Amino acid sequence: MLDTQKPTAATIREKRAENPKMRDRDFADSLGISEADLVAAHVGHGVTVIDAHPDNIMPQAEKLGEVMALTRNPSCVIERVGTYNNYHTGKHAAMILDAEIDLRIFPKFWEHAFAVEKETDAGVRRSIQIFNGVGDAVHKIHLRDTSDQGAWDGVVEALRLDTQSDTLDLREKGEPEAPHADPAKADQLRAEWDQMTDTHQFQKVLSKLKMNRLGSYRIAGEPYVRRLASGTVEQAFEKIAETGIGVMIFVGNRGCIQIHGGPCENLKTMGPWFNVLDPRFDMHLRSDHIAEIYAVRKFAHGGEALSLEAFDAEGRIILQIFPYRRASEENAVVWKDILSALPSKGTVS
Incomplete structure (x- = not known):
């Protein structure tokens, strides 16, 4: 559950600087915030708020060339290197149909998105990260050394939103649906x-x-x-x-x-x-x-x-x-x- 008295963006950045190596999700849990809160706290510090709708993200992702696509739930993470091709839009369900990156997308849950540039020991790592309305990660696109790094600035500018806030208004997380049958x-x-x-x-x-x-x-x-x-x-x-x-x-x-x-x-x-x-x-x-x-x-x-x-x-x-x-x-x-x-x-x- 999200803490209604969650720390300020400045405090989150300060705490993160003190503990830079912990996985984002684990670090967010340690502060009682969502992963989306953690990313949003760095807006203006390597993070840009972007349009979250897949109809807008997917054509831009295609310009990045070979990337790594990541999707997860609390128990499993799947990662695949490939390109974003063959996007099919849909009001309730959209798709990427490619031999390597194959996605079924449900747009109403794509509510918050960010372009992220993060300094690491291996250099700047760039990614597009999408979250739902309670702050959980829905999908991530990570650039690799083989990606078209030169396309990054144009992609970010095309998706950039006018409002750049370092705080999010998130919904409370509900309980999972219990198994039920008669x-x-x-x-x-x-x-x-x-x-x-x-x-x-x-x-x-x-x-x-x-x-x-x-x-x-x-x-x-x-x-x-x-x-x-x-x-x-x-x-x-x-x-x-x-x-x-x-x-x-x-x-x-x-x-x-x-x-x-x-x-x-x-x-x-x-x-x-x-x-x-x-x-x-x-x-x-x-x-x-x-x-x-x-x-x-x-x-x-x-x-x-x-x-x-x-x-x-x-x-x-x-x-x-x-x-x-x-x-x-x-x-x-x-x-x-x-x-x-x-x-x-x-x-x-």
């Missing part, structure tokens, strides 16, 4: 599930039955879902790396979902973090945040869509893994075998 509607859920021809229809089924994703999984039962034992997310990644198959990893928040499509090869555990550290793709997962894991079977265009989905203790989805759609049929078969071999937790309660 066990009396379990048969109706299964009947609706059988009628689906596309995975995108699932949300309509949930809305019709007044359920949410995790709630429905808890009552659906096999063959629709199978609850998996703890540690199976890591086991799945080990098999993905061992077999060399391509997967699609969905990680996001209410404002942005980022999708990695391809292999996951270099795995490394560091404390509570389970990491994929590949040349153009990184994922950082807090394994200790995973509370429930499911193997899920839906239908798509006459075939199966098989996913592994992990949730935290408050019912929020952490990540989803599907077989990579651009790969061969054999790729999907191997993924099915990997899922089938993962141990069950037991009867879903």
